Amino acid sequence: MENKTMKDSESINSNRRGNSSQKRERGLQIEGYSIEGLSIAGHETCIIVPSLNLAFDIGKCPQRAISQQFLFISHGHMDHIGGLPMYVATRSLYRMQPPTIIVPKVIKESVEKLFEAHRSMDHSELNHTLIGLDVGEEFYLRKDLKVRAFKTYHVIPSQGYIVYSVKQKLKQEYVGLLGDEIKKLKLSGVESTYVEDKTTADNAREYGHTHLSEIIDLADRFQNKAILLIHFSARYQLDVIQEAISAIPPPLAGRVFALTEGF
Structure with a gap:
């Protein structure tokens, strides 16, 4: 029984190390x-x-x-x-x-x-x-x-x-x-607190925040080479943010990055 417990513990630690190694490098x-x-x-x-x-x-x-x-x-x-x-x-x-x-x-x-x-x-x-x-x-x-x-x-x-x-x-x-x-500059940081449909753009504005859909709607106005999205809601898991970013259509596709450390 002790050996099994030790093996289970080692397995859990191994999984944690594996998950950690899959995370992106800092920054x-x-x-x-x-x-x-x-x-x-x-x-x-x-x-x-x-x-x-x-x-x-x-x-x-x-x-x-x-x-x-x-x-x-x-x-x-x-x-x-x-x-x-x-x-x-x-x-x-x-x-x-x-x-x-x-x-x-x-x-x-x-x-x-x-x-x-x-x-x-x-x-x-x-x-x-x-x-x-x-x-x-x-x-x-x-x-x-x-x-x-x-x-x-x-x-x-x-x-x-x-x-x-x-x-x-x-x-x-x-x-x-x-x-x-600022849209004309090389790199800009843009808040995108909400990324899914459960919260509307109107809800976001009510609290002084921005919804990803608003950024997408104004895509033609952004002439930046790169856009860094920050300030995501703590309600989200990392995969939800990543999925939303990967679904961004042209002309923003490929130019948008997300700061997701801590999620």
Whole structure:
């Protein structure tokens, strides 16, 4: 009986190892960029671009986000900003340079109060540079790289960010682009919280989210070389998301990627 139990246990562990080995390697390679992180609606969103030394949102502060010097926060929901004090504190613990954090200007004062509360409790300095950026305003990460904020639509004030490579001599027709023209860029990240028919596009809009069907309906407007879908609902299993992505018709077929770590 003991031997059988041990064999059953070994079998279970073997199956787990087998399932683990079938999982994709961490991160995605899209148009020459390595994209890491995770984005599960209501739980945690943190998108990391190591080659640019930046992250979009901080979620619960995943370990590999800590080494990114620049952090761009889209809005104040906890699943996007909850790990902010830990991000700053851990960089200090590792004796890294204080980070630069960009937030929507409308929440800058609230974020300052958040840090003051943690300084009071933790008796730590939490050194960082906090910048409030408004829609249409730009920030230079370095001489050859800048970011512009654009308006996004959510149930609370929010914004997205477009990264421009100045070194590559941005084409004249791209200069001055507003947020709704992000479709013309090389790679864009798009929220797709819902992917199946049980939730309608109207239901998604009610909560400030996007349905995959809306993206498909606007397919002709996307001129990006690649589109990264994020922020899927936690209700989904991985196979449901993968099946929905594989069913996307032309002209988006083959250009759409999904960040599914954690599912």
